Amino acid sequence: MSHRPARRTRTAVAALAAVSALTLTACAGPSVGATASGDASAEAVDWSQVEPAKEITWWSNHPGQSQELEQQLIDEFTAESGIEVDLVTAGADYDEVAQRFQAASQTDELPDLVIASDVWWFRYHLNDQIMPVDDVMEFLDADADDFQPALYADYEYDDQHWAVPYARSTPLFYYNKDLWTKAGLPDRGPETWDELVEWDATVKKEVPKGGSTFGLSTGPSWGAWWFENMIWGQDGAYSDGFDLTLDTPEAVAGGEFVRDLFHGSGVATLSADDAMADFSSGLIASTIGSTGSLKGALDAASFEVGTAYLPDGPKGGGTPTGGTGLAIPSSKTPEQQLAAAMFLEFLTNTENTATFSQATGYMPVRTSAVESDAMKKTYEQTPQFRTAVDQLADKARVQDDVRVFVPGADALLNEALEQIVIEDADPKAAFEAVTPRIETAYTENVEPYL
Amino acid sequence: MTTVVTPRPSGLPDAPSARAGTPPAGPPPATRTRSRLGARRRRNALLWALLLAGPNVLLIVVFVYRPLLQSLYLSTLQWNLGSPSARFVGLGNYVEWFSAPTTGRVVTTTLVFTVATVGGAMVLGLGLALLLNRRLRGRGIARTVAFAPYVLSGFAVGILWLFMFDPRYGLVQELLGWVGLESPAWYTARPWPLVMVIVVYLWKNLGYVALIYLAGLQAVPQDLRDAAALDGASSARTLRSIVLPLLTPTTFFLLVTMMLASLQSFDIIKAMTQGGPLGSTTTLMYSIYEESFVGGRAGYASAVATVLFLVLLAVTAVQMRYVQRKVHYA
Structure with missing residues (x-):
């Protein structure tokens, strides 16, 4: 016998080993048999020691055709805080954003802030993909008590809130x-x-x-x-x-x-x-x-x-009630999470939720915004806007x-x-x-x- | 150790001896040099082969075989897409798919869609190719127009046709109205949504089939046609006895590629019906997307993907084995 077949065999074995190694690496995927997650695994962060990141990414579907308005709010936020926000159109509707978010899990491609609709946020939570927002909102003096109770309570599970109301509707x-x-x-x-x-x-x-x-x-x-x-x-x-x-x-x-x-x-x-x-x-x-x-x-x-x-x-x-809130992914660094929370607080403050509501018809998510002069004027001029807010108070379930x-x-x-x-x-x-x-x-x- | 002496034909150089106890005499210097040169050449050839094929092989391994194997692995898990943990269920997902009440509907829809789109595109595409093969004025423009839909994005095509099929305002209901017909409820009443996506898929792919058939038609030797004409064969007879048999390699190629493409089609269904209503346009391919991204059942969806892969493999194997035998190469 010549040496050639043996060499070929060795080459083949080496190639096979390389392919197998690649394949096995690929098969990493989810950990099998691990304990079920879904708890608030994040350790408490001392937010006062965290320096917010200078740049964050936001995945949105621009509910109510709000892309221009969202960009305008971003520009105002950047001028005020120095933090850049990259607005990404991550889908045409809530489902598409959610599907992209699921597919990107366990990669480095996740955003710092993401649309989390009524039928999706809990799935994010079960998968440990988002963090509870209570601590960081408190640190930022975001006055969570001012959120319309029925809307903020929608994101409550295990005594924590997993998202903040944004484009909410009935x-x-x-x-x-x-x-x-x-x-x-x-x-x-x-x-x-x-x-x-x-x-x-x-x-x-x-x-x-x-x-x-x-x-x-x-x-x-x-x-x-x-x-x-x-x-x-x-x-x-x-x-x-x-x-x-x-x-x-x-x-x-x-x-x-x-x-x-x-x-x-x-x-x-x-x-x-x-x-x-x-x-x-x-x-x-x-x-x-x-x-x-x-x-x-x-x-x-x-x-x-x-x-x-x-x-x-x-x-x-x-x-x-329905529509969407915004959530912060749990896998991001505290610096990114803090910057995202700061933007979230800005986006949903009294003035901006009123602006968003006037432009789209979605409900203002803060009680103070409903009672604000700007919204009162809007309700006077276009009483149709008022119906949803009243219905929320009278009939929401x-x-x-x-x-x-x-x-x-x-x-x-x-x-x-x-x-x-x-x-x-x-x-x-x-x-x-x-x-x-x-x-x-x-x-x-x-x-x-x- | 025994020494085996093999008689050699005269005129060939001696083989290296392996006599026990003595070092091999070795080939004469010239032969040795040639052998070394040969080995070096072989080594060089191997290196070149690795260098040239390596990147492609690596890409195929990483982007085709790796996901394939990973999908196989995932099909044995009960895994909620996005979750960091999963549970091993062996063949459980496959058992569930084969016993699920919706499987029959999905398989039937897939069959109807595939047969209608592949069969329709082949027949209409051949007809179009025969037409475009004639010496008509504006043939070049007609060919471009016929092929154009193929290069358009499937999603864009789906959205456009969705407007045209609108039973209240669409162009289709207008055209049907001219001949006194009422528009069916294309979006909602079975089986119209399936008919609608089949029509759009056909429209998009017809040009491709026609173009390939046209190339095949132009390769049919003119002397055979002339001979048939001399023998008094009609156009239909020439088509049946000369052209179609000589087109069988083209037909075979189209059958394989169209069937694979049809079984994997997704964009038009996603844009037009999202698999509905009531799953009436949910094909095997679309159900993989639904199970995985809507239902979050990534392990189960991987099992369905494996089933689809096996179906594609079987279809290709059957075609290679049985259909190719009947292919006539000119």
Whole structure:
């Protein structure tokens, strides 16, 4: 035998070893069998000893088309503090920002401040990706007590707050005032869903061909949000704590109600894509939209836009809160975290939350801002802006845990809702179909980390 | 130790002897030099090969095989994307996928989408290529126009077509209205959302298929066509008996590449339907994204990715083994 095969073998072995080494390095990934996390593992930092970083990065989707305003606020902050903030468009919506944030975890590419929406912040917390903000906000004298209690409490878990409210909203009932007048209806939204059904015959005569009295759209991070009002209106809920209650007669009654709205009384129609676009064009006479869509609707509609509380069901109702807060990643250095917290404090101070609210329609997140002269003037000129704030005080209800805390549950609840709304499915069967999948999501992605 | 003496044909230099107890006599000086030169040349060749192929091999290993193996590893974990910890579940994710109630729907959607897009693009692409192969005025412009959609971003194409399909304001409902038809609920009523993404995918990829077929058509020898014409064969007969058989290498190439691309398509679905409504446009590829990034189940999604990889491997292997046999090379 010659020596060549042996040499080849050696080369092959060496190559294999190199590939294996690379592969094994690659397989580092998550630590297997490690103790479940999700606790506030960060050690207390003495913020007075920390020098803030000179440059930080902020990942945003610019809620309410606020990119220019966000940049303007950044410029003001930089002029005041000397800290540069790099504003990154990290997605078109909350979900896309969150997905990018998840994918970047365990890399050096994380931002210093990130959008954390109602259905995502808890997942960040479970993964130990964000830090509690209480200490640093206290150090900065940010007056956390001034945040609207219902909005700040949304981010509370284990007696700590994991984000600060930023672009916060509730669903609102939008109606076409001009059309309402033509139909001889009072200048207000319906107090109950039954009242809307009663008004349907009159309104329907005034809507253009192909239109309807009330239109809605579905979709992830949307359908299961507004439907909370309807299921609560029947005294039902998605869950009690983390226990699913979709099989209760009250929850099924909520499903029956929305089914009847679309397929029984026929008051409602499903908007092909964006119900707010159909509303602004005058095709549908009323809809449910986010507070954050208010400025866009006022600008786009050629008629006078009315806003009202969400109607009640026979057993009450209420409105869920939503929108997004801002969180600080736990893996950043204290210097970066302090700089991010300083910017966060600036962004949500009384003056700036008022400015943000005026430009977008999102609610001011501070009580002092609601009562400020600037907002009072705005409410006087455009009373529609006031509805969300009043509704928050009068009707806000904490969202059901399963929707906001179980990863993927919102999308599954929306799927059940679409079964009912689009396909006229039996609500009981639609809820039953998604129940085991939500349970799996809970047992895999939440329970081990609690 | 025994000495083996092998008879050698005359005219060849002696082989180095390995007689026990004595040092090998060695080849004559000239042969030794040639042998050294040969070894050096081989070494140089190996070095060159490593130098030239090395970077590419390294890139493939790092960016193809490494993620592939990592995905295989992740598929054995129950891992919430972003979490620093995970739990080993062996084949649990695979068992779950094969028994999940949604798997059948996803597989069916994938099959329908793949067959419709690949089959449609091949048939329409061939027709377009035959048309563009004729001596028509403005042929160059027509070819460019036909190919242009292929170079556009899938996401942008999806968004544009979404506007055009709008059942209330879109161009499609306008066109349907001209012939007295009502627009279907493209966004919401099954199976229209799937039909919609298939149409857009076809529109985007038709030009590519046509271009490759056009190249194939131009390689068909003219003398064969002339001979067929002399024998009195009609155009249809020439197409069936001369052109199509000679196009089989092109057809085979397109079948493999289109099928792989179709099974992996994502951008148009993401832009237009996000897999909905009710999962009616969720293909295997899209379900990987949904499970991983929406549901956060990265381990389970990796298992689905492995299944997709095996499907792609099987499709390619079957095509290589069986379809290639029927390929006629000119």
